[in-house]
Amino acid sequence: SQQGEEDPQALSIQEGExxxxxxxxxxxxNNLQWYRQNSGRGLVHLILIxxxxxxxxxxRLRVTLDTSKKSSSLLITASRAADTASYFCxxxxxxxxxxxxxxxxxxxxx
Amino acid sequence: EAGVVQSPRYKIIEKKQxxxxxxxxxxxxxxxxxxxxxxxxxxxxxxxxxxxxxVDDSQLPKDRFSAERLKGVDSTLKIQPAELGDSxxxxxxxxxxxxxxxxxxxxxxxxxx
Numbered sequence: 001s002q003q004g005e006e007d008p009q010a011l012s013i014q015e016g017e018x019x020x021x022x023x024x025x026x027x028x029x030n031n032l033q034w035y036r037q038n039s040g041r042g043l044v045h046l047i048l049i050x051x052x053x054x055x056x057x058x059x060r061l062r063v064t065l066d067t068s069k070k071s072s073s074l075l076i077t078a079s080r081a082a083d084t085a086s087y088f089c090x091x092x093x094x095x096x097x098x099x100x101x102x103x104x105x106x107x108x109x110x
Numbered sequence: 111e112a113g114v115v116q117s118p119r120y121k122i123i124e125k126k127q128x129x130x131x132x133x134x135x136x137x138x139x140x141x142x143x144x145x146x147x148x149x150x151x152x153x154x155x156x157x158x159x160x161x162x163x164x165v166d167d168s169q170l171p172k173d174r175f176s177a178e179r180l181k182g183v184d185s186t187l188k189i190q191p192a193e194l195g196d197s198x199x200x201x202x203x204x205x206x207x208x209x210x211x212x213x214x215x216x217x218x219x220x221x222x223x
Contacts, residue, residue, distance in 0.1 A: 004152070030210075031210055033210065033211070035214075040216075040219075041216055041217075042114070042201055042203075042214030042215050042216045042217050043153070043201070043203075043212075043214040044214070045211045045212065045213070048210060048211060088152050088153075090152070092210050094210075096141065096158065096166075096205075096210065097155060097158075097166065098153075098155070098210075098212070100152030100153055100154075101152055102150065102151050102152055103150075103151070103152055
């Protein structure tokens with residue numbers, strides 16, 4: 001069942017701008033993951049942040065985790081047209097089950 | 111390295127008909143997942159396999175859905191009979207045992223008329 005929430009539901013920005021998406025979850029977690037889904041395709045794993053980490057970087061991606069607020073954010077810097085996709089957060093208690101949010105639909109305008 | 115393979119990519123059937131989806135996970139991945147994804151939502155887990163054993167099928171509607179992974183590699187998900195509400199994308203994913211990162215196939219888009 002879905003227990004995560006993502007905000008905003010949709011985001012439209014100009015190419016080159018930064019995009020920030022937020023995710024909230026309800027239970028204590030072992031880790032939180034972010035995935036990207038291009039239209040009509042499967043999900044692609046982007047980054048995993050563990051509960052004892054506060055920030056993690058991967059290329060143009062920056063993820064933060066605030067366990068006291070049960071929230072995470074994904075920042076994509078210097079956005080490109082190819083970043084147009086839906087982005088999902090998935091929290092895990094460490095038992096392989098992922099609790100998914102409903103996703104943020106990101107549109108990058110050229 | 112080949113990714114997760116699913117077939118068919120699209121399927122249109124009339125209600126009450128049976129339908130089956132096939133998945134071939136990444137070589138060496140012990141864990142296989144079947145998800146259902148409705149439009150505008152995240153995936154919902156239907157069943158998880160560790161090798162050939164279904165270790166979590168609590169969300170699988172067992173009155174009409176069935177799955178198998180006989181040799182611990184390929185898997186098939188079946189719906190019989192299909193209902194209008196089953197229209198969705200059915201995703202297969204795999205992972206190494208003990209790893210949280212999941213690798214997804216492209217999915218099968220099912221339309222029930």
